[in-house]
Amino acid sequence: MAVAEKTPDVAAAPAATRRRRSFKPRYPAWLTVPSLLYYTVFFLGPMAILVAFSLATQQGFGSLKYGFDTSQYHQIASPLYLSIFERTLVMAGLGTVLAIAVGYPVAYWMARYLSTYKMLALLLIVVPFWTSFLIRTYALKIILDPHGYLAKDVGINILYTKYAVAVGLVYNYLPLFILPVFASLERMDWTLIEAATDLGARPFTAFREITLRLTLPGVVTGALLVFIPMTGEYIIPNILGGGNYEFVGNVIGDQFNQAQNQPFGSALSIGLMLALSVFVIAYILVATKEEQFGA
Amino acid sequence: MNTDHDRLNILAPRAIKPKFDYLHREVQRAAGRPLTRRQALGLGGMALFAAACSSTATTQSGTSSSSSSGSANALAGKPLENHLEIYNWSEYDDPSTFTKFKKLPAEAQAGMTVHETFYSSNDELLAKLHAGGTSYDIIVPSQNAVAELVQENSLMRLDKALLPNLKNLDPSFLKPSYDPTGEYHIIKDFGITMFFFNNKIVTDELKTMHDFYMALPNHVSKGRTNLLDGAEEVVPLALMALGLDPNTTSESDFNQVKSFLLSIRKGVTTIDSSAYIDDAIAGKIILSQGWNGDVRRIVQGRAKQKDITAIIPNEASEIWADNWCIPASAPHPVAAHAWINWLLTPSTAVTEMNYHNYKIPMPSALDQLSSDLKNDPMFNVPKSYTDNYHYILNVSPQVVEARTQIYSEFKAA
Numbered sequence: 081m082a083v084a085e086k087t088p089d090v091a092a093a094p095a096a097t098r099r100r101r102s103f104k105p106r107y108p109a110w111l112t113v114p115s116l117l118y119y120t121v122f123f124l125g126p127m128a129i130l131v132a133f134s135l136a137t138q139q140g141f142g143s144l145k146y147g148f149d150t151s152q153y154h155q156i157a158s159p160l161y162l163s164i165f166e167r168t169l170v171m172a173g174l175g176t177v178l179a180i181a182v183g184y185p186v187a188y189w190m191a192r193y194l195s196t197y198k199m200l201a202l203l204l205i206v207v208p209f210w211t212s213f214l215i216r217t218y219a220l221k222i223i224l225d226p227h228g229y230l231a232k233d234v235g236i237n238i239l240y241t242k243y244a245v246a247v248g249l250v251y252n253y254l255p256l257f258i259l260p261v262f263a264s265l266e267r268m269d270w271t272l273i274e275a276a277t278d279l280g281a282r283p284f285t286a287f288r289e290i291t292l293r294l295t296l297p298g299v300v301t302g303a304l305l306v307f308i309p310m311t312g313e314y315i316i317p318n319i320l321g322g323g324n325y326e327f328v329g330n331v332i333g334d335q336f337n338q339a340q341n342q343p344f345g346s347a348l349s350i351g352l353m354l355a356l357s358v359f360v361i362a363y364i365l366v367a368t369k370e371e372q373f374g375a
Numbered sequence: 376m377n378t379d380h381d382r383l384n385i386l387a388p389r390a391i392k393p394k395f396d397y398l399h400r401e402v403q404r405a406a407g408r409p410l411t412r413r414q415a416l417g418l419g420g421m422a423l424f425a426a427a428c429s430s431t432a433t434t435q436s437g438t439s440s441s442s443s444s445g446s447a448n449a450l451a452g453k454p455l456e457n458h459l460e461i462y463n464w465s466e467y468d469d470p471s472t473f474t475k476f477k478k479l480p481a482e483a484q485a486g487m488t489v490h491e492t493f494y495s496s497n498d499e500l501l502a503k504l505h506a507g508g509t510s511y512d513i514i515v516p517s518q519n520a521v522a523e524l525v526q527e528n529s530l531m532r533l534d535k536a537l538l539p540n541l542k543n544l545d546p547s548f549l550k551p552s553y554d555p556t557g558e559y560h561i562i563k564d565f566g567i568t569m570f571f572f573n574n575k576i577v578t579d580e581l582k583t584m585h586d587f588y589m590a591l592p593n594h595v596s597k598g599r600t601n602l603l604d605g606a607e608e609v610v611p612l613a614l615m616a617l618g619l620d621p622n623t624t625s626e627s628d629f630n631q632v633k634s635f636l637l638s639i640r641k642g643v644t645t646i647d648s649s650a651y652i653d654d655a656i657a658g659k660i661i662l663s664q665g666w667n668g669d670v671r672r673i674v675q676g677r678a679k680q681k682d683i684t685a686i687i688p689n690e691a692s693e694i695w696a697d698n699w700c701i702p703a704s705a706p707h708p709v710a711a712h713a714w715i716n717w718l719l720t721p722s723t724a725v726t727e728m729n730y731h732n733y734k735i736p737m738p739s740a741l742d743q744l745s746s747d748l749k750n751d752p753m754f755n756v757p758k759s760y761t762d763n764y765h766y767i768l769n770v771s772p773q774v775v776e777a778r779t780q781i782y783s784e785f786k787a788a
Contacts, residue, residue, distance in 0.1 A: 138772050141501070141523050160784055167787075226599070227659060240599075240645050323604060323646030323786050331783055337498050338606045339779035341772070 134346035141340050152347035161331070161348070165355065168327045171242065172310035175249035176257075179306050180299065182250060183257040188291075190258075191265035202262070205255050213252060217319050220248055224320065240322030248316040253309065257302035264298025265291075297366065304363045308356055328352050450534045455485045456707035459714055462500065462511040464697070465493040468718075469730035476717050487710065504529060504702065511702055512711040518696050519607070519769045521560050522553040530559040531701040537712035540719035545736035547758075551696065552766050560698040561715050564733035566667045567756050567764060568603065568612060568693035571674070573661040574684040583690045584616035588635070590662060591642030598661035604648040606775070606782035608693075609636070611767040612664065615691035622770045633781045640788045655683070666695075668732055671753040687752055687760050694764035697733075 134152055136144040155161070190201045208216060223230055224239040224247070231237035238244045268291065276286040314329035328348060335345030477487045494500045497520040503509055504524070516524060524530045535541060541549075541561070548565070550557035570587045576597050581590055591600050602609060611621035614632050623629070645651075652669045654660055656676035665673065670685045677683040699718065701711045717723055724740035728748070734741070734755055741749060748754055769775050 140526070141769065141772060141775075143505075160780075160787060164783075164787055225659070227657075319650075322644060324644075326786050334606065334779060334783065337496070338782075339772075339775050340498065340501075340769075341776055341779070344776075 130346045130349060133342045134350050136343050138341055138343055144342060149343070152344045153351070155344060156347060156351050164326065164328055164331055165351070167325070168311055168329075168352075169355065171245060171249070171325075171327070172307055172313070175246055175253065175310045176303050176307040178246065178250045179254055179257045180303060183254050183302065184261055184299065187258045187261040187265055190262055191268070192270075205258050209255055214315055214319075216252060217248060217315055220251055221319055239320065240324055242321065242325040244320040245317050245325050248320040249310050249313065252316065253306040256305045256309075260302040260305065261295060261298045264295040268294055300363060300366045304359060307359060311352065311356055450709055450712065451536050453709050455481055455487070455713060456710045457485045457487055458707055459487065459489045459513065459710040460511050460705075460707065461489065461491040461513040461714070462503070462509075463491055463493060463513070463515045465495070467515065467697075467731055469726045471726060472718070472723055472730075475723070476714060479713075479717065482710075482713065485710075489714075509702070510704065510706050512705040512707045513714055514700050514702060515563055515697050516560075516700055518551065518553040518698070518766045521698050521700060522768050524700065525554055525559050529703055531703045531705060531708060532558045533561065533701065533715075534708075534712060537709070538716045538719065540716050543719055543721055543724075543737050543739055545738060548696075548736040553696075553768055554698075560700050561719070562736060563697045563699050563718070564728075564731065564735045565694060565696035566733055567687065567695070567761065568608070568664060569667055569670055569685060569687050569753070570662070570664045571655070571670050571683050571685040572663075573598070573658075573682050575682045576661045577684075581686055582688065584612060584688045584692050585618075585690070587662070587664070587686075587688070588613065588616050588639050591639050593642070594662055595642045595644060599644040599654075599659055600642060601645045601647055601651050601654075601660050601663035602643050603651075603664045603666075604646045606779040607767055607769070608648065608664075609646070609782050609785060610778040611765075612693060615693070615765060618691065621691075621693070621765050622768050622774070624770060624774055629777050629781060633784065636781065636785045637788055640785060646786060658682070667753050667756060671732065671751065674753070685753060687756060689760070690763055692760075692764050693767055694761050695766065 132146055133144065135148050135150065136146045137149045137151075139145045156165075186205075190198060190205075194201055221239065222228065224236075224244050225231065226237050226239055231239070238247070272290050272294075273286050276290055277283070281289065311327070312329050313327050314333060317325055317327045317330055328351075332345050332348045332352075335341045335348065339345075473489050473491075476482060477489060494503070497517050500514060500516055501520055501523065504514075521530075538561070544562065548562045551562075554560045570581070570584070572581065572590075572594075577590065577594050579586075579590055579593075581587055594600060603612070610629075610632060613636050614621045614623060614628065617632060617635055619628050619632065651660060651663055651665065652672060655663060655665070655673040658677065658680065667687075674683050674685050699715045701708060701715075705711055718727065719737070721737060721740040721743065724735045724737045725743045728735055728740065728744060732748070732754060741755060744755075
C-alpha cells in the first residue's frame with residue numbers, strides 16, 4: 081500500500097506542486113482485498129504448505145510429522161540430484177538460446193518486413209497455443225518418430241534422446257519468446273536506423289548499436305518467460321525423452337507419485353525455485369533499468 | 376437375545392458415543408427402571424436419537440444390530456441399505472453387472488441405487504482416503520495399497536457370513552502376502568508381468584526375466600527396447616530376475632540390483648508403461664516388458680504380421696492383483712458386502728471376465744468361458760507359472776525410498 085501511494089509522488093515530482101493532488105490514488109485501497117485474498121489463499125498458501133512439507137519428517141506412508149527437519153535439503157546436495165539440477169538448468173539455458181536464435185529473426189521479419197500480413201503472421205504464431213500443450217508434444221513425437229520421414233529420409237533420428245527434448249522445448253515455448261520481442265520491435269522508431277545510416281553506420285553496426293539495444297529488454301523478458309517454465313518442464317522430457325533425459329520436474333513427480341515422499345519432493349521444488357530466483361533477480365534489475373531509461 | 380446385553384455394536388461415528396450415553400440415561404429415566412443399553416436403545420431410543428440428529432444421514436439403525444455372529448462388524452441381520460458408493464478404476468466392470476445387481480430381489484426391494492466414481496492410480500486412491508472426508512463403500516486397491524491400508528487400519532474387516540459365494544474362489548488366493556489373514560480383501564482379478572519381442576529381429580531363445588534383461592544390450596541397436604516405468608516396477612522386477620526377494624530390505628540386495636540395472640542401462644531405449652501398447656501394435660518396439668492384458672492386446676494387434684512372440688517367464692516375475700475392499704468408514708457396509716458377494720457369483724464373474732479380460736481366480740467361472748479366452752495362457756495364466764511369482768509390496772517408506780533412489784539413478788545414467 082505504501083508503495084502504491086508513493087509511486088505517483090515520484091512520478092509527479094517534476095510537475096508543479098498544485099498538480100500533486102490529482103495523482104493521489106482515486107479509489108480506496110481496500111478494493112484490492114479480493115485480489116490479495118486470492119493471492120494469499122491460492123499462491124502464498126500452497127507455498128507455505130510446500131515449505132512446511134519440506135521441513136517435515138516422513139512417518140509411514142502418507143503421514144508427516146511437522147517440524148524443522150533439514151535433512152531433505154542435505155539429500156539434494158548428493159551428486160545424483162545435483163547432476164539432475166545441472167542438466168535441467170543447462171538444457172533450459174540451451175533451449176532459451178535456441179529460442180532466441182530462432183525467435184528473434186522471426187520477430188524482426190514480422191515487425192520490419194510485413195505490413196499487410198503482419199497480423200496474420202502474428203496469428204499464425206499464436207494459433208498453436210490454442211491446442212493443448214500435451215497434444216502438441218505428441219504431434220512432435222510423430223514427426224520425430226524413428227519410422228517417420230525425418231528419420232528415414234532426412235536421417236535425423238533423435239526421438240528419446242536429449243536432442244528431442246531440446247527440439248520440444250524450443251518448439252513449445254517459441255511463441256512466448258516471439259511475442260515480447262515483436263512488441264519491442266514494433267515500438268522501435270526505425271528513423272533512428274535511417275539516421276544512423278545517414279551518419280555512415282554500416283547496417284550491422286546500426287542493428288547492433290540501436291535495434292539490439294532498444295529491444296534488449298524485450299529479449300530479456302522473452303528469454304525469462306521461456307527459461308523459467310522450461311526449467312520446470314515435466315511433459316517434454318517425459319514424452320520425447322522416453323525416460324532417458326529427465327528434468328528436476330520428473331524427479332519431483334516421482335517423489336510425490338511413487339515414493340510418496342512429500343518432504344523430499346517439496347525440498348526439491350524449493351531448491352529449484354531458489355535456483356531460479358537468481359535469474360528472476362537478474363530480470364528485475366534489467367527491467368528497472370528499462371524504466372529508468374524510458375525505453 | 377444374547378447373553379452379553381451390554382455389548383452393543385452400532386456403526387456410527389465415535390463422536391456420537393456421548394449422545395448414545397445420554398440417550399441411554401434419558402430412556403432409563405423415562406422407563407423408571409434400569410434397562411440395558413440394548414433394550415434402552417431398542418425401546419425407541421432410536422426414535423429420539425433420530426429426532427436429535429435427523430440430519431445425520433449415515434446413522435445406522437441400531438435396533439437390529441446383534442453381536443451373535445461373533446464378527447467384529449456385527450453386520451449379520453442388519454438391513455440392506457439402499458445405496459452403494461463405489462470408487463473404482465474406470466471401465467473395470469461390465470455395465471450389466473450394475474443393472475443386474477440393482478434388480479436382485481433384496482436389492483430391488485431396498486430400492487438400491489449405485490453411484491460410481493473413478494481414479495487412475497493407487498496413489499490417487501490413497502491420497503483421497505488419507506485426506507479423509509470420503510464416504511466410499513467399495514474401493515478397488517491393488518495389492519500394495521491393500522497392505523498399506525491394512526497397516527493403517529483403514530479397512531473394514533469383512534464379514535464372511537455375508538459372503539457365502541466366497542466358496543467359489545480358488546482358496547489359494549484368499550490369504551496372500553499382502554493380507555495374510557485374508558480378512559480385509561477379496562481378490563477382484565489378477566495379472567502378471569511378462570515380456571514380448573519381435574521374432575523377426577530377436578531370434579534368441581528367451582525364457583526368464585533374466586534372459587530378457589541380458590538380451591537388451593545385444594538388440595538395442597536394432598530397434599526400440601522398453602522397460603515398464605516406475606520405481607516399483609523397475610527395481611523389484613530386476614531383483615526377481617536376479618533371484619532375489621522383490622520386497623527385500625537388504626542393503627546388499629539393493630547394491631546388487633543397482634549395479635545390475637546400470638550394466639544393462641545402455642540396452643534400454645525407453646522406460647514407459649503407458650504408450651508402449653500403441654507403439655508396439657504399430658510395430659515400433661522390438662523387445663519390451665508388459666502386463667499380460669496389454670501384451671495380449673499387442674499380440675492380437677500384430678496378428679496379421681505374426682511378428683510378436685510373448686513369453687510368460689519361467690522362474691520369478693511379478694503377479695499383481697486388484698481387490699474389493701470396504702473402507703472402515705463405509706456408510707453402507709451391508710450393501711458393500713452384497714456387492715462383493717454378487718461379484719463372486721460365477722455367472723457375474725463370467726460376464727466380468729469377458730468384459731475386462733483379466734483372470735478372476737474362480738474355477739467354476741473359468742470353465743464357462745469361451746475356449747479362445749480360457750485356453751489363452753496370457754489370460755488364463757497357468758498356476759505352474761504364477762506359483763513362482765511374487766506380489767510387489769510397498770514394504771516401508773524406507774524401502775520405497777531406496778527403490779526410488781535406484782530408479783532415479785538408473786534413469787539419469
